[in-house]
Amino acid sequence: MAKPSSDPGGQVIALREQLEFHNYRYYVLDDPQIPDIEYDRMLRELEALEAKYPELQEEESPTQKVGGFVARTFSEVVHAQPMRSLSNAFEAEEVESFDRRVRELLDLERGDVEYVAEPKLDGLAVSLRYENGWLVQAATRGDGRKGENITQNMRQVMRQHTRLSGKDVPPILEVRGEVFMRKDDFDQLNRSQQAAGDKTFVNPRNAAAGSLRQLDPSVTARRPLSFYSYALGDVVSDRVPPTHWEIMQWLGELGLPVSDRLERVKGVEGCLDYYRRTLDARDQLSYDIDGIVYKVSRMDWQQSLGFTAKAPRWALAHKFPAQEEITVLEKIEIQVGRTGAITPVARLKPVFVGGVTVSNATLHNRDEIARLDVQEGDSVIVRRAGDVIPEILSVIPQRRPKGSKPFVFPDHCPVCGSAVVYERDGVIARCSGGLFCDAQRRENIKHFASRKAMDIEGLGEKIVDQLLEQELIHDVSDLYALKIEQVASLERMATKSATNLIEALEKSKHTALAQFLFALGIPLVGETTAETLAENFGELESIMSADEERLQRVPDIGPVVAESIRVFFEQPHNREIITKLLENGIEWPKSAPREAASDSAFNSKTVVLTGTLSMARSDAKKILQNLGAKVTGSVSKNTDFVVVGVDPGSKADKAEHLGVKIIDEREFLSLAGLADS
Ligand code: IVH
Numbered sequence: 001m002a003k004p005s006s007d008p009g010g011q012v013i014a015l016r017e018q019l020e021f022h023n024y025r026y027y028v029l030d031d032p033q034i035p036d037i038e039y040d041r042m043l044r045e046l047e048a049l050e051a052k053y054p055e056l057q058e059e060e061s062p063t064q065k066v067g068g069f070v071a072r073t074f075s076e077v078v079h080a081q082p083m084r085s086l087s088n089a090f091e092a093e094e095v096e097s098f099d100r101r102v103r104e105l106l107d108l109e110r111g112d113v114e115y116v117a118e119p120k121l122d123g124l125a126v127s128l129r130y131e132n133g134w135l136v137q138a139a140t141r142g143d144g145r146k147g148e149n150i151t152q153n154m155r156q157v158m159r160q161h162t163r164l165s166g167k168d169v170p171p172i173l174e175v176r177g178e179v180f181m182r183k184d185d186f187d188q189l190n191r192s193q194q195a196a197g198d199k200t201f202v203n204p205r206n207a208a209a210g211s212l213r214q215l216d217p218s219v220t221a222r223r224p225l226s227f228y229s230y231a232l233g234d235v236v237s238d239r240v241p242p243t244h245w246e247i248m249q250w251l252g253e254l255g256l257p258v259s260d261r262l263e264r265v266k267g268v269e270g271c272l273d274y275y276r277r278t279l280d281a282r283d284q285l286s287y288d289i290d291g292i293v294y295k296v297s298r299m300d301w302q303q304s305l306g307f308t309a310k311a312p313r314w315a316l317a318h319k320f321p322a323q324e325e326i327t328v329l330e331k332i333e334i335q336v337g338r339t340g341a342i343t344p345v346a347r348l349k350p351v352f353v354g355g356v357t358v359s360n361a362t363l364h365n366r367d368e369i370a371r372l373d374v375q376e377g378d379s380v381i382v383r384r385a386g387d388v389i390p391e392i393l394s395v396i397p398q399r400r401p402k403g404s405k406p407f408v409f410p411d412h413c414p415v416c417g418s419a420v421v422y423e424r425d426g427v428i429a430r431c432s433g434g435l436f437c438d439a440q441r442r443e444n445i446k447h448f449a450s451r452k453a454m455d456i457e458g459l460g461e462k463i464v465d466q467l468l469e470q471e472l473i474h475d476v477s478d479l480y481a482l483k484i485e486q487v488a489s490l491e492r493m494a495t496k497s498a499t500n501l502i503e504a505l506e507k508s509k510h511t512a513l514a515q516f517l518f519a520l521g522i523p524l525v526g527e528t529t530a531e532t533l534a535e536n537f538g539e540l541e542s543i544m545s546a547d548e549e550r551l552q553r554v555p556d557i558g559p560v561v562a563e564s565i566r567v568f569f570e571q572p573h574n575r576e577i578i579t580k581l582l583e584n585g586i587e588w589p590k591s592a593p594r595e596a597a598s599d600s601a602f603n604s605k606t607v608v609l610t611g612t613l614s615m616a617r618s619d620a621k622k623i624l625q626n627l628g629a630k631v632t633g634s635v636s637k638n639t640d641f642v643v644v645g646v647d648p649g650s651k652a653d654k655a656e657h658l659g660v661k662i663i664d665e666r667e668f669l670s671l672a673g674l675a676d677s
Pocket of ligand 1: 083084085086118119120121122123124125126141177178230231293312315317
């Protein structure tokens with residue numbers, strides 16, 4: 001933000017300078033320093049000042065120009081028609097005034113305007129020029145008037161679309177659209193960049209920009225970029241459809257990629273309804289979107305509405321709540337988990353992002369702190385998308401307070417003082433105190449009592465802490481020996497609540513093998529693995545005595561998990577606790593080990609799920625596993641089936657490329673014997 005100043009002239013100059021700087025970081029370096037929302041705030045501040053003091057207006061102001069530059073490294077392309085930006089709206093009222101203005105300018109008395117509503121893709125704008133059906137030129141938006149010549153690179157992105165298809169291919173067709181990277185492609189790219197020791201990208205937009213603006217087109221060719229068309233530029237054709245809606249259909253017929261989420265909507269209500277539905281679906285989409293674009297569909301109306309200096313009057317970008325924000329990292333704290341894993345956690349100055357107030361973010365491990373080069377007191381960019389835990393994307397080094405010091409990762413457990421040991425090439429830090437460490441014991445007992453484990457109602461964190469402090473229990477097996485009087489003596493407990501807790505403990509004794517296994521807190525054994533183990537072995541004794549080879553024959557159990565299970569059951573201490581628990585009366589219904597349904601088409605097959613299915617993905621996975629299939633996350637030549645839902649993303653393309661069998665949800669259900677074929 002600009003420094004507070006009572007001098008509007010000075011403020012305007014400061015804001016312009018900062019906006020220019022951030023434009024440069026965003027468009028030229030593909031390495032923005034601040035989140036978009038912060039940029040938007042500064043731009044709005046400048047707009048407000050310029051509106052209040054018209055004498056300070058200037059043609060060269062960032063409020064009057066399309067952000068962007070032409071890099072000296074690419075040759076220049078002058079756009080046959082300028083590439084403009086869009087006006088932004090953040091509130092429903094702003095959409096209302098946009099619609100009002102459209103109707104006023106068109107002199108419409110009544111009736112709703114038809115708009116096309118479409119996702120605002122978070123990538124970068126490009127213009128593609130086709131002559132006689134061939135892709136002859138591609139350019140970035142640049143400053144709107146001239147952009148960078150990226151023809152070779154776009155030929156790679158448009159591999160399958162360098163030639164238009166269908167009849168009546170127009171002699172000249174300029175298509176505008178967005179180059180972007182899908183979320184799973186982004187994750188995969190970052191994983192391989194990291195493995196190769198190369199630079200990772202902060203978000204899919206930066207990855208797309210960095211991948212497209214490569215001087216060597218063979219680098220672009222290896223990057224998973226996608227493209228959707230959203231408008232026309234220069235056109236010479238016998239027939240150009242009369243509405244934006246039909247133009248988009250036409251582009252589809254010519255073989256160009258167009259989003260399948262476009263909708264024709266009526267008036268403000270239709271726009272806002274589309275906005276809400278798409279916001280709800282945001283996290284399920286395979287790519288990032290930062291809002292909705294509404295466009296007047298009739299082209300003759302677009303023509304009469306025309307443009308301002310920067311943006312069309314017939315379109316509006318209605319932004320979604322930001323998923324990235326700036327805040328201050330006040331402190332780095334160390335948490336000790338149930339299995340001793342030591343995790344640094346960032347305590348943040350509370351900030352509203354992704355729809356909630358965030359005050360903590362995980363820092364994962366020592367390497368992550370080093371990678372981010374983060375220190376206490378730093379200004380950081382926080383991202384919270386969907387239900388994913390908030391994360392810190394980057395630090396703003398220019399805003400580091402004077403005298404701040406690098407964070408020193410502890411070499412002793414902050415809770416019990418035991419030495420910290422490192423696993424997996426030094427990435428994972430663990431307290432070596434085991435169950436001597438109060439933090440580990442406490443987390444272990446809390447986990448044992450939790451709903452998906454033994455489900456002991458009323459045994460919350462505060463009670464566990466007191467029971468441990470007063471040495472009424474040492475480990476989970478002591479829970480079942482507790483007496484009402486002992487519990488009633490705790491703070492904020494009375495006979496009634498103590499009786500309830502003892503009853504809940506009694507009730508929890510009747511459980512299921514899977515729940516019991518999960519409750520034991522074996523490292524790396526989550527709910528699903530516990531279930532698989534229970535189903536496959538049927539009884540505890542054979543799991544406890546299984547060797548690693550036998551364990552690995554269970555679907556989804558690899559060498560690392562098998563070792564962890566074996567080591568856990570080998571510890572005399574753990575065996576003792578289990579014996580005590582069983583002696584105290586914990587029991588579950590006996591069942592026979594499961595035989596795989598060997599006649600299923602999915603038995604012993606590797607299956608990948610992609611896109612949105614009508615059932616939860618976890619349910620589809622369970623159905624497949626019950627039929628003996630292995631469900632994996634990425635497509636390879638070892639994949640037997642790819643089940644595609646709606647909006648499938650790049651996995652389906654990859655399957656097609658590798659010749660892997662692709663089936664839709666109906667075929668999947670029918671092969672699973674769950675529907676008529
Ligand atoms: S239409 C003259 N439609 O948003 C109108 N733009 O903030 C041209 N964008 O530069 C833009 N999705 O890069 C349009 N469905 C969409 C879009 C879209 C993303 C980008 C585009 C544009 C920027 C403006």
